[in-house]
Amino acid sequence: MELRFDPENPRYEYIVQEDQLHTALEFLEKEKVVAVDVEATSLDPITGYLIIIQIATPHISYIFDVRKIDVSDNERFKKFLENKKIIKILHNGKFDYKYIKAKTGIELDNIFDTMLTEAVLNSGVGKAYYSLKDLVKKYTGIELKKEVRGTFERVTAKTKLDESQLKYAAVDTLIMFPVFEAQLEQLRNNGLINIGKLEFAVTRVVGNMEMAGIYINKEKWSSIIKNLGEKRDIYAKQFQEAIKPYFVASSIDLFGNHTDLINMNSQVQLMDLFNNRLKLNIPSTGDAILAGTDHPVAKILRDYRAYEKLVSAFGDSLLQKINPKTGRIHPEFNQLGTATGRFSCNNPNLQQIPRNSEEVQFRTCFNPRPGYKLVVADYSNFEMRILAEFSKDAKMISALNSGLDIHSYTASLMFGKEYTDDFKKKYPDLRQIAKPIGFGLMYGMGPVGLAGRLELETNRKFTKEEGEDYMNRYFSSYPGVRAYLDKVAKEAVRNGWSITPAGRKRWYHKPERDDPEFRRKQAQIEREAKNHPIQGTNADAIKYALVFIQERIKKDKVDGEITLTVHDEIVTEVREDQAQDWAEVQSEEMVRAAKLFIKNVQIRSDPFVGDEWEH
DNA sequence: AGAGGTGGTG
DNA sequence: CATGCACCACCTCT
Numbered sequence A: 001m002e003l004r005f006d007p008e009n010p011r012y013e014y015i016v017q018e019d020q021l022h023t024a025l026e027f028l029e030k031e032k033v034v035a036v037d038v039e040a041t042s043l044d045p046i047t048g049y050l051i052i053i054q055i056a057t058p059h060i061s062y063i064f065d066v067r068k069i070d071v072s073d074n075e076r077f078k079k080f081l082e083n084k085k086i087i088k089i090l091h092n093g094k095f096d097y098k099y100i101k102a103k104t105g106i107e108l109d110n111i112f113d114t115m116l117t118e119a120v121l122n123s124g125v126g127k128a129y130y131s132l133k134d135l136v137k138k139y140t141g142i143e144l145k146k147e148v149r150g151t152f153e154r155v156t157a158k159t160k161l162d163e164s165q166l167k168y169a170a171v172d173t174l175i176m177f178p179v180f181e182a183q184l185e186q187l188r189n190n191g192l193i194n195i196g197k198l199e200f201a202v203t204r205v206v207g208n209m210e211m212a213g214i215y216i217n218k219e220k221w222s223s224i225i226k227n228l229g230e231k232r233d234i235y236a237k238q239f240q241e242a243i244k245p246y247f248v249a250s251s252i253d254l255f256g257n258h259t260d261l262i263n264m265n266s267q268v269q270l271m272d273l274f275n276n277r278l279k280l281n282i283p284s285t286g287d288a289i290l291a292g293t294d295h296p297v298a299k300i301l302r303d304y305r306a307y308e309k310l311v312s313a314f315g316d317s318l319l320q321k322i323n324p325k326t327g328r329i330h331p332e333f334n335q336l337g338t339a340t341g342r343f344s345c346n347n348p349n350l351q352q353i354p355r356n357s358e359e360v361q362f363r364t365c366f367n368p369r370p371g372y373k374l375v376v377a378d379y380s381n382f383e384m385r386i387l388a389e390f391s392k393d394a395k396m397i398s399a400l401n402s403g404l405d406i407h408s409y410t411a412s413l414m415f416g417k418e419y420t421d422d423f424k425k426k427y428p429d430l431r432q433i434a435k436p437i438g439f440g441l442m443y444g445m446g447p448v449g450l451a452g453r454l455e456l457e458t459n460r461k462f463t464k465e466e467g468e469d470y471m472n473r474y475f476s477s478y479p480g481v482r483a484y485l486d487k488v489a490k491e492a493v494r495n496g497w498s499i500t501p502a503g504r505k506r507w508y509h510k511p512e513r514d515d516p517e518f519r520r521k522q523a524q525i526e527r528e529a530k531n532h533p534i535q536g537t538n539a540d541a542i543k544y545a546l547v548f549i550q551e552r553i554k555k556d557k558v559d560g561e562i563t564l565t566v567h568d569e570i571v572t573e574v575r576e577d578q579a580q581d582w583a584e585v586q587s588e589e590m591v592r593a594a595k596l597f598i599k600n601v602q603i604r605s606d607p608f609v610g611d612e613w614e615h
Numbered sequence B: 001a002g003a004g005g006t007g008g009t010g
Numbered sequence C: 001c002a003t004g005c006a007c008c009a010c011c012t013c014t
Helices: A017-026 A075-082 A094-103 A115-120 A132-140 A147-154 A163-174 A176-191 A193-212 A219-245 A267-277 A288-291 A297-316 A381-391 A394-401 A404-413 A428-442 A445-459 A465-478 A480-493 A518-555 A576-595
Strands: A012-015 A034-040 A048-057 A061-065 A087-090 A110-111 A212-218 A333-335 A344-346 A371-377 A497-499 A505-508 A561-563 A570-573 A605-610
Touching: A012 A017, A012 A163, A017 A061, A017 A075, A034 A094, A034 A147, A034 A176, A048 A094, A048 A163, A061 A163, A087 A094, A087 A176, A094 A110, A094 A193, A110 A115, A110 A132, A110 A193, A115 A132, A115 A176, A115 A193, A115 A428, A147 A344, A163 A176, A163 A394, A176 A193, A176 A465, A193 A333, A193 A561, A212 A381, A219 A267, A219 A297, A267 A297, A288 A297, A288 A518, A297 A505, A371 A381, A371 A518, A371 A561, A371 A576, A381 A394, A381 A404, A381 A480, A394 A404, A394 A480, A404 A445, A404 A465, A428 A480, A428 A518, A445 A465, A465 A480, A480 A497, A480 A518, A505 A518, A518 A561, A518 A570, A518 A576, A561 A576, A570 A576, A576 A605
Parallel strands: A012 A061, A034 A087, A087 A110
Antiparallel strands: A034 A048, A048 A061, A333 A344, A371 A570, A371 A605, A497 A505, A561 A570
C-alpha cells in the first residue's frame, strides 16, 4: 500500500480565519471524496465541546478551528458538508455527525463509514467495534499512535493547539484514504455495496435518534422500583427463615444482629443448600429446574428472583443514565451490534425493558414531552411472514394473506381439525402447541428442544418422540418450509456464509474435517443459517424504514423525531396535532420498506398514538 | 478482568 | 454426543 503523505510529517493547513476558510473550500470543492474527522473534549456531544473539524484530500488536511470561526453561520461550509455528491469518509461517523449537528446545526451527508464497513465485511466472524487503529494496521501496516487524542480532553476555548495535536488531527484524516480504497474493493467483491449504502444512511438516523433520547418519569419509576424492592425483601426474609433448620447454628454477628445464612444471589451457595442440605440433587438453579422442584424453599427462591431481577437490572442504574442537560435518557444504538444485522442497544438497553404486565408497568414510565405524543408501530408476525415469503409455502402464504390467526391455522393443519374463527377458543391447547413450534423451527430447533419448550409452555411432560411427531406434523402441513430451511442450512455449510435478499451476508467459521467437534460446530452453523435470512431481513426492512421515516419527517416538515427502535418496532415522538396523521405515514413507510423484500405476503403495521410506550 | 449463571427483550 | 436464533445487565467467583 503506497501512501500519499508522510505520517511523520503530514501536510496540513490550520484554519483560524474566514478568508483561509474560503481558500480551503476552494480546493476541497473540487474533490469527489474527502475524509472528515472531529476532535472534541468528550465522547458526549450534549455536554462536550467541539474543537476542530478536519477535512482532507489524500494529500492535505484542512483543520478548521471552530472555536475561532463560527462555521454554523457559514453557508458555504454547511453546503459542502451537506453536499450529497461529495463522499465523506469517516470512522464511526455517527459520533462526528452528532457533534457537528449539535454544535453547528450542519447535517453531514453522504458518509462512507470505515467502522461500519469493516463490520459489514466481517459479520458473524468479526468484532463488534473496530478502532481506526485496527483498520490502519490491517490495510496499511502502519501503527497509528493514539496518545495525543487524550490531550484534547483538556482543551478550552483559549488553549493553543500545539504541533503534535495538529499533526495527529491531520494524520487521522489522511490515513483514511487507503483504508477506504481497500474496503470499497472488498465491498464490491462481496456484493455488499447496497448494504453499505443502507448502513451509511442509517447511521445519520441513529445519530438523530440518540440525540433525541426519550423522556422517563423518574418519580413513577422510583416508586415502582421501591415497591418491587419491598416485595423482594419479604421473600428474602422468608427464605432465610425457611432454611434455618438446615443449618446447625443461626448466624449472629458481633452486635447480636441476625445475618443471612447464605447469599441468595450466589449460585455456589444455593447449590450447596439444595444438594448437600436439602438433598434435592438438582443440576442447576435455573427457573425451569426450580419450577419442577417440589420444595417450599425453591418456591420462595423463585419469587425472590422474580423481584430481584427487576430491581437489579432495571432499578436505579437506569435513572443514573438521565442526561443532566436534557433530562432524558440517550441510549446508545449499535447498528451492527449483531451477526444478523439487527441493532443492539446499551447504556441503558431499552430493548430489554420488561413488557407491561398487571404487576409491573415499566414501559408506562416512558412518555412524550408536554404537547407531544408517542407514536408506536411494529410489524405484526413479521418473521413468520418473511418465512412464508422465502419458503414460498402456498398454505402459509394464503393463511397469512387471508388474515387467519396463523397459529390456530397451523394447529388445524397439524391435528386435522377444521379451521374456524373461534378456533383459539375451541382448541386452546392445540394452538398452544403449534405456536412455539413455528418459532422454534425457524431457529433450527430439534425434537428434544421442542419437547422441552412445550413442557415449559404447557406444564406437562413431552417425550422426544412426541417432539419428533409434532415436528413432522408441522413440516407436513407446510412442506415448503422444511425444504427451504434445509436448503439454506446446506448452502451455508457449503459456502461458509448465508445471505439475505437485501444482500446482507453472515460468515461462519467452517470447522476442519478432523475437528473433534466437527458435527457440533456444523450443526451450529446450520441453526444459525436457518435463522439469519429471516432475522436479517427483519433488520434490513426496519433499517430501510428508519431511513424512509427520517426522510418523511424532513420532507413533510413534521415536528417530531425517531426516539427508539426495538427490532420490529419504531417509536417516534411527534407534536400532538400532527400525531394521528403521522401515525398512518409511519406505518405506511414501514410497510413500504418491508415490501422491498416481501412480494407475495401481505405486510401489516398498526400504529398507536399515546402517552406511554407500548399499547 | 473475564467467565459463567441467570433472566429480561424481539 | 448435544440438543433454539439474536442480544445486554447484573451477580458471584476466580
